[in-house]
Amino acid sequence: xxxxxxxxxxxxxxxxxxxxxxxxxxxxxxxxxxxxxxxxxxxxxxxxxxxxxxxxxxxxxxxxxxxxxxxxxxxxxxxxxxxxxxxxxxxxxxxxxxxxxxxxxxxxxxxxxxxxxxxxxxxxxxxxxxxxxxxxxxxxxxxxxxxxxxxxxxxxxxxxxxxxxxxxxxxxxxxxxxxxxxxxxxxxxxxxxxxxxxxxxxxxxxxxxxxxxxxxxxxxxxxxxxxxxxxxxxxxxxxxxxxxxxxxxxxxxxxxxxxxxxxxxxxxxxxxxxxxxxxxxxxxxxxxxxxxxxxxxxxxxxxxxxxxxxxxxxxxxxxxxxxxxxxxxxxxxxxxxxxxxxxxxxxxxxxxxxxxxxxxxxxxxxxxxxxxxxxxxxxxxxxxxxxxxxxxxxxxxxxxxxxxxxxxxxxxxxxxxxxxxxxxxxxxxxxxxxx
Amino acid sequence: xxxxxxxxxxxxxxxxxxxxxxxxxxxxxxxxxxxxxxxxxxxxxxxxxxxxxxxxxxxxxxxxxxxxxxxxxxxxxxxxxxxxxxxxxxxxxxxxxxxxxxxxxxxxxxxxxxxxxxxxxxxxxxxxxxxxxxxxxxxxxxxxxxxxxxxxxxxxxxxxxxxxxxxxxxxxxxxxxxxxxxxxxxxxxxxxxxxxxxxxxxxxxxxxxxxxxxxxxxxxxxxxxxxxxxxxxxxxxxxxxxxxxxxxxxxxxxxxxxxxxxxxxxxxxxxxxxxxxxxxxxxxxxxxxxxxxxxxxxxxxxxxxxxxxxxxxxxxxxxxxxxxxxxxxxxxxxxxxxxxxxxxxxxxxxxxxxxxxxxxxxxxxxxxxxxxxxxxxxxxxxxxxxxxxxxxxxxxxxxxxxxxxxxxxxxxx
Numbered sequence: 001x002x003x004x005x006x007x008x009x010x011x012x013x014x015x016x017x018x019x020x021x022x023x024x025x026x027x028x029x030x031x032x033x034x035x036x037x038x039x040x041x042x043x044x045x046x047x048x049x050x051x052x053x054x055x056x057x058x059x060x061x062x063x064x065x066x067x068x069x070x071x072x073x074x075x076x077x078x079x080x081x082x083x084x085x086x087x088x089x090x091x092x093x094x095x096x097x098x099x100x101x102x103x104x105x106x107x108x109x110x111x112x113x114x115x116x117x118x119x120x121x122x123x124x125x126x127x128x129x130x131x132x133x134x135x136x137x138x139x140x141x142x143x144x145x146x147x148x149x150x151x152x153x154x155x156x157x158x159x160x161x162x163x164x165x166x167x168x169x170x171x172x173x174x175x176x177x178x179x180x181x182x183x184x185x186x187x188x189x190x191x192x193x194x195x196x197x198x199x200x201x202x203x204x205x206x207x208x209x210x211x212x213x214x215x216x217x218x219x220x221x222x223x224x225x226x227x228x229x230x231x232x233x234x235x236x237x238x239x240x241x242x243x244x245x246x247x248x249x250x251x252x253x254x255x256x257x258x259x260x261x262x263x264x265x266x267x268x269x270x271x272x273x274x275x276x277x278x279x280x281x282x283x284x285x286x287x288x289x290x291x292x293x294x295x296x297x298x299x300x301x302x303x304x305x306x307x308x309x310x311x312x313x314x315x316x317x318x319x320x321x322x323x324x325x326x327x328x329x330x331x332x333x334x335x336x337x338x339x340x341x342x343x344x345x346x347x348x349x350x351x352x353x354x355x356x357x358x359x360x361x362x363x364x365x366x367x368x369x370x371x372x373x374x375x376x377x378x379x380x381x382x383x384x385x386x387x388x389x390x391x392x393x394x395x396x397x398x399x400x401x402x403x404x405x406x407x408x409x410x411x412x413x414x415x416x417x418x419x420x421x422x423x424x425x426x427x428x429x430x431x432x433x434x435x
Numbered sequence: 436x437x438x439x440x441x442x443x444x445x446x447x448x449x450x451x452x453x454x455x456x457x458x459x460x461x462x463x464x465x466x467x468x469x470x471x472x473x474x475x476x477x478x479x480x481x482x483x484x485x486x487x488x489x490x491x492x493x494x495x496x497x498x499x500x501x502x503x504x505x506x507x508x509x510x511x512x513x514x515x516x517x518x519x520x521x522x523x524x525x526x527x528x529x530x531x532x533x534x535x536x537x538x539x540x541x542x543x544x545x546x547x548x549x550x551x552x553x554x555x556x557x558x559x560x561x562x563x564x565x566x567x568x569x570x571x572x573x574x575x576x577x578x579x580x581x582x583x584x585x586x587x588x589x590x591x592x593x594x595x596x597x598x599x600x601x602x603x604x605x606x607x608x609x610x611x612x613x614x615x616x617x618x619x620x621x622x623x624x625x626x627x628x629x630x631x632x633x634x635x636x637x638x639x640x641x642x643x644x645x646x647x648x649x650x651x652x653x654x655x656x657x658x659x660x661x662x663x664x665x666x667x668x669x670x671x672x673x674x675x676x677x678x679x680x681x682x683x684x685x686x687x688x689x690x691x692x693x694x695x696x697x698x699x700x701x702x703x704x705x706x707x708x709x710x711x712x713x714x715x716x717x718x719x720x721x722x723x724x725x726x727x728x729x730x731x732x733x734x735x736x737x738x739x740x741x742x743x744x745x746x747x748x749x750x751x752x753x754x755x756x757x758x759x760x761x762x763x764x765x766x767x768x769x770x771x772x773x774x775x776x777x778x779x780x781x782x783x784x785x786x787x788x789x790x791x792x793x794x795x796x797x798x799x800x801x802x803x804x805x806x807x808x809x810x811x812x813x814x815x816x817x818x819x820x821x822x823x824x825x826x827x828x829x830x831x832x833x834x835x836x837x838x839x840x841x842x843x844x845x846x847x848x
Contacts, residue, residue, distance in 0.1 A: 027568070027635070035624045048647060056616055075695065080670055080728045081655045093651025144808070163806070168779040172699070172764035176677060180687035183769045185678070187602045188591060195685060195768055196664060197677060198601065199590025206645035210612035211460065215805045215812070217619035218440035218464040221626060222810060230809040238785055239804050241774070242456070243608040245500035250484040251771035252799055253496060258771065263579060263600050266483075271579060273588070273597040280661060282589070282598055286577035350575035352584045354598055357653035357660065360586035360643055365571040369640050372650075384654050389644035390617045391566070393547075394632035395624050 028370045028388075028396045034061025035395045039220070042067060042121045043102075044130040044137060047075055047174065048202060049159050049236060051098045053129065053209035057216075058101035059388055059397035065103045065125075065413060067118060070406050070435055071110075077406065083380040090379040090405040099403035100373060100385040106407030106434055109140055113433035118142065120418050122150045126223075127216065131159040134169045144231040153229040155219050159208050163235035173236065175202020182240040187247065189260035207243055208236040269317040270296075272325055273354060274332040276340060282354035283337035285328060285344060290314065292349045299347035300331045373399035378408065410434050437811040439465025446530035446618075447471055447521075448505060451479040452604070453638065454534035454562035455501035456611025461530065461618060462504035463803060463812050469524070469828060470507040474846055476821040486794060492821065493793065499818045501611075503789065503800055507819025508828045509848050512543050516847045521545065523832050525553045530618055534562040537572050547633040556631040558621045560614050564606075566637035576638070581606035585642035586649060593664040609641035669727045675735045678768070679746040685768040686746050686754045690738060692725025699764040700725065703742070706761055712745045775799070789817050822848065 039062035043054050051066075058064040068074060076094040083091040090096075105121070108114040118140070122128055128147055130137050137143055137158075147154045158164055161173020171177065176197065179185065184203060185195035200206075212234050223229055241248060250256050263272045263284075271286045287293050294306035305311055305327060310320040317324050332340050337353040344351035353359055360366060361384075373387040388397035414420045414428065428434055445467045448458035462468040470477075480492035487494075510524075511517035525531065531550060533540055540546055540561075547559045561567060564576035571584075579600050582588045592599040617634035625631055652658040656670055665678035667689050677689040692700060700722030707713035716737060725738075746754075751767030758765050769777065780786060787802035803812045825848050829839045842848045 027566070033624070033628075035620045035627075037627065052645075056620070060620055081652055081658075083655060085656075093655050094647055097647045097651050162779050163783055166779040166782045167759065170762065171758055171766065174764075176687060176689065177764065177766045180685075180768045181766050183771055183774060184601065185685075185768055186770065188599060190593075190596065190599065193593070194665070194680070195678065196592060196599065197687075198587070199592070199598075199662060200587055200645060201648045201667075203645070206609065207612070210609075210616050211804045214460050214612075214615040214619045215440075215464065215807070217616075217623050219807070219810075220623065222438075222440045224626075228809055230807055232808075233806040234804065235783070237779070238783075238801065241785075241801055242804050243605060244603055245801065246484060246497040247603050248771055248774065248801075249496040249500055249798060252775060253486050254484060254488060255772075256484070258602065261602060263597075265602075268577065271577065273579070273583070273599070275597065280659075282583075284577075284579045284583040284588070286579050288575075288577050292575075345574050348575060350577050350580045352574070352576065352580040354583040354589050355586050356589045357586060357646065357649040357658075360646060361650060361653055363584070363643075365565055365569045365637075366640055366643055368569050369566055369637060371640060371643060384650070386644070386647065386650075389641050390613050390637070391635040392617060392621060392632055393635070394630060395620070 026370065027368050027391045030398060031394055031396065033395050034398075036060050036062035039063070039127070040125045041065065041127045041129060042125040044128070044132065044142075046132055048098065048205040049208050050129060050131045051102070052205065053157070053159065053212045054102060055098060055100075055386070056209065056213040060395060063103070064101070065105050065121065065409070066099070066404070067105050067107050067121070068406055069106055069108055071108060073406065083383070088379070096377060096380065096383055096385065096403040098386045100375065100387075101400050102404060103409035103413065104404035104406055105410055105413050108433050108435045111431065111433045113428055113431045115140060117414070117418070117428065117433060119150055121413070122147060122154065124417060125151065125154070126220070127155045127157065129157045129159075133173065134160050134164050148229065151229075153223055153227055155216065155223060155229045155232065157212055157216055157232045157234070159212050159234045159236060161236050163238070164233045166235075168237075175205045178204040178236050178240060182237060182244065183258070184240070184244070186258040187244070187260070190262045191260060193260065195260065204236050204240045208234055208239040211239045211242070264321065266318070269314060269321050270324055270328050274325070274329045274340075276332050276337040277335055280356070281337050283332055283340040284350075284352050284354060285332075285340070286350040288350060293317075295347045296344060296349045299343050299349065300328070302327070302331070370397065375399055375402040377402040378405050407434060437809065439812070440807070440810045441465035444530070445469065445528045446532055447524055447528050448532050449540075450532055450534040450562060451477060452482055452497065452501075453564070453607045454532060454611050454614060455479070456608055457532050457560060457562065457614035457618065458505055459501050459503065460612065460615035460804070463814060465810070466530070468505040469824070470502055470505045470819060471524075472507060472509050472821065474509045474511050474822075474848060476509070480821075499798070500800075502818035504815040505819060506824040506828065507822065508825050509822040511847050512545070514847050516842065516845065518544060520829070520832070520842075520847070522553050525550060525557065527832070528554065528557070529622070530558045530560065532560045532562070532614065532618065537561075537563055537567045551631065556625050556629055558618055558625065558631050558634065560618045560621070560634040560636065562610050562614050562636045562638070564638050566640065567635045571639070578604035578606050581638045581642055584639050586646050587642060590649065590660060590662055592662045594662050598662060606638040606642040609644070610636050610638040613641040613644075667727070671728070673727070673730060673732050673735060675727065676739055676743070679743060681746045681754060681767070682748065682750045684751045684770070686749070686751070686765055687768060688742075688746075688765040690725055690727070690735075691764070692722050692727070694723065696725070696764070697722035698762070702761045702763045703765070706757055706763070707741065707745045710745070710748070712741065712748070714741045717741055787814055789814065791817055793820065
């Protein structure tokens with residue numbers, strides 16, 4: 001198969017400031033109250049699952065320290081895109097996207113002094129989080145049993161790809177592999193084509209953090225009530241299956257594998273993606289209730305379609321779905337997706353823009369709910385950080401600090417948190433423990 | 436039996452399919468979750484697939500999946516009697532989770548302000564398509580609409596075809612899971628201060644939270660990453676395959692190279708060499724030099740050709756075995772039948788058989804989303820039948836058996 005270009009395309013330049021500075025009504029008010037006044041987390045976190053979990057704590061007031069090393073920086077620090085296209089450990093759009101409100105400690109875990117600092121940090125912490133391949137923490141002597149010796153009521157959250165134990169524990173556990181092994185691509189594609197991966201890539205990375213966070217907050221209460229810490233072992237693989245349960249039960253009970261039917265569903269028609277005016281512009285339309293069908297026909301200026309015997313019931317519309325989609329596409333392709341959304345939503349029909357990155361970046365609903373936090377980053381300057389995924393009325397998430405440069409908080413953590421003297425700090429530096 | 440983390444708390448779950456997952460997560464952490472349905476049953480019981488394809492409200496597998504571990508009652512929230520019963524229930528509860536359109540609960544007399552009057556520190560968690568307010572809050576939406584407006588849909592599919600959605604609804608999953616986190620965040624705050632609050636979760640917003648791989652490209656490079664089907668792309672538009680046909684299905688693999696990915700490259704080539712399928716170029720290739728950001732399309736194609744031919748001669752099982760024994764970053768695309776027999780899930784006891792006496796059968800469910808060294812986090816029991824726990828729950832409220840019968844006759848429950 002030949003591979004075409006033209007799949008990545010540049011659009012008109014729009015600076016981030018334009019979107020960030022546009023005056024927007026915001027859902028979020030600063031109440032001055034925080035969920036976590038006194039929670040401390042030491043994070044040995046890698047790639048995306050770790051940081052996305054930490055966000056649920058850092059954004060609500062917890063002190064979150066990322067233990068990193070420039071000797072083997074996180075893959076998200078060494079991936080393009082870089083600010084101004086200049087590679088640099090503090091310049092990647094990935095790492096900095098989702099690391100707001102966290103501190104960075106650079107520590108050489110292979111040096112004895114570095115490992116000692118890690119242990120002091122653990123003694124200070126309520127929670128240790130990690131998502132390496134099983135074995136990495138244990139190799140450092142930081143498995144759960146060892147952590148308990150350092151801090152008896154520690155809560156350790158491990159989010160390995162396949163869990164701490166099991167035959168797959170050493171498999172590479174990045175999101176593409178996990179999505180495939182959970183079978184997600186089986187649910188995506190056309191009747192005459194093969195399975196397709198989720199477009200956003202490491203899709204499972206978005207799933208596990210929610211489960212881990214809910215369990216961790218519950219475990220904090222259990223600790224406060226009983227004095228007992230614990231090990232929470234989540235397999236990213238398994239949490240992904242929670243998002244697909246009806247399909248799995250269908251196989252158990254009816255011995256049926258998922259089928260690929262494009263965007264069609266049995267219970268609604270029209271229900272599809274339609275082409276709009278402009279290059280790569282699309283809209284969705286879903287008529288989910290019978291009353292919406294005549295409403296749609298009137299809204300698109302074809303009221304006669306509602307009585308057309310090919311389309312007058314859901315059953316007939318499903319039988320003649322190809323012609324139905326052609327009728328609708330002939331209307332949508334003369335319009336922008338925004339026009340389609342406005343006209344049909346005004347008629348009470350579910351319709352929306354198929355938003356690309358630029359559309360999401362500017363989406364007024366997402367902006368006002370705090371999905372993005374424009375902040376000034378130490379090395380990159382103006383940069384939009386990922387914000388919150390929900391709105392709490394009394395203790396909303398707050399953008400307090402930009403993503404950290406590697407080791408940015410070394411001195412603060414060692415002298416102010418761990419109580420080292422200036423001389424001791426300099427000794428650690430000289431010993432190469434803080435790299 | 437081991438204790439649960441959150442034993443002693445109660446949640447009233449008024450959600451439909453938009454919010455089922457929230458209560459399911461709370462229930463498995465130990466909360467007594469009571470699913471409140473309207474008399475006759477929740478319309479979401481009509482969502483398939485069904486047990487042996489029998490479209491019956493007591494046989495929805497969708498319902499089974501996300502309402503297991505919850506008890507179930509029926510209650511008419513529009514009747515005077517029903518409202519009074521609900522007030523009694525709220526007084527005994529710590530969380531109310533709902534997914535009505537914005538304003539509906541308020542019209543029933545149970546908005547956050549009213550609930551707070553009934554129970555001062557109540558936590559109300561609302562799950563809606565777009566949120567409680569804002570320009571889109573009154574918009575109608577199906578999962579397709581929401582995944583489209585969350586930026587996920589645009590990127591999924593073939594480059595020469597329209598975007599294509601994941602056929603298992605996902606926006607409700609992202610939102611349901613976020614709602615569980617939000618409820619727990621609010622609960623932690625309540626534990627510290629005694630103050631409740633309203634958690635506002637939006638399906639579009641929750642589904643859009645994971646665009647780390649697209650938003651920075653737009654902001655920093657003015658690039659909009661489009662659909663590349665079974666490939667992966669770079670900022671320069673080069674493409675490499677990630678889904679490879681094999682003898683009995685598909686293998687997922689892509690080249691990373693560099694310091695981190697070189698090992699997989701060498702191991703794969705060695706495997707190919709042992710099978711006599713590596714060409715001279717691959718045998719001599721220095722994988723440390725491969726970098727997707729700079730690799731030319733010609734180079735990618737040259738590496739890919741023999742790999743594609745090799746994978747065509749392998750099975751899914753061989754790929755998985757090689758991943759484990761040779762430490763290669765590849766994996767097969769699993770089917771659901773594969774998952775039901777998967778050795779890793781089996782070793783961790785992931786499938787838990789749960790009895791459905793009315794269907795005279797037992798169905799395996801995911802046992803737990805997290806294993807705990809201290810607490811019970813398992814799926815506890817099957818989803819409730821319509822009004823199954825009416826007597827139990829209303830008797831707990833102090834109603835007599837006769838009174839419960841009376842309310843049934845009046846159609847309140």
